[in-house]
Amino acid sequence: MHQERDGGEEASALPPIRIMSRFALDEHGQPQKTYIGDGIYIEFVNGVFNMTTENGISITNTIVLEPIHMVNVERYYQAVKEALDPKPPLPEEEKDVGHETTVPGV
Numbered sequence: 001m002h003q004e005r006d007g008g009e010e011a012s013a014l015p016p017i018r019i020m021s022r023f024a025l026d027e028h029g030q031p032q033k034t035y036i037g038d039g040i041y042i043e044f045v046n047g048v049f050n051m052t053t054e055n056g057i058s059i060t061n062t063i064v065l066e067p068i069h070m071v072n073v074e075r076y077y078q079a080v081k082e083a084l085d086p087k088p089p090l091p092e093e094e095k096d097v098g099h100e101t102t103v104p105g106v
Helices: 067-084
Strands: 034-037 040-045 048-054 059-065
Touching (some): 059 067
Antiparallel strands (some): 034 040
16 A cells, blocks of 8 residues: 655655654653653653553553563554565565576586
8 A cells, every 4th residue: 555745756655764863861861751642651660661542631541561462563653664665576586596606617
């Protein structure tokens, strides 16, 4: 699934993962609650990630994930991204056709 950008370029169906470390830490280098978009916030507290949805008045939902689960979320994202945005096939001359070598004079 692709969308065309202005200028004829194709846009990926999924946006790239953005590293938000400058937002995730306060002025003392401690994790702080960070808005990640669409009413979703993430915070690292007591060794777990708390993801909340908020409506501007209160927290409406909370998901608590251990760090290993965040790794799995990233792996899932990468698998979906690769499935929806596969790399173009290699031209015939660039495909690996084995490890045959020719030795001059043999």
